Amino acid sequence: MIHIMSSRRAVVYFGLILGLIMLGTLIVGLLREIHIDAVIVYLPFIINGSILMSYTKDLGKYK
16 A cells, blocks of 8 residues: 555656756747747646646545
């Protein structure tokens, strides 16, 4: 049981790191004044990041 929780936590942290990288590239792109098409491409990643954040908050309750 403990092993399952640790692996799930590792997946969550991996997702958060991936989300941070995506947000970082998005911010850099916005600073370079990229086109709206690129922002539309990034929108799903932002939505996934917000879902991951809420998922980690739920995980905190079960600790």
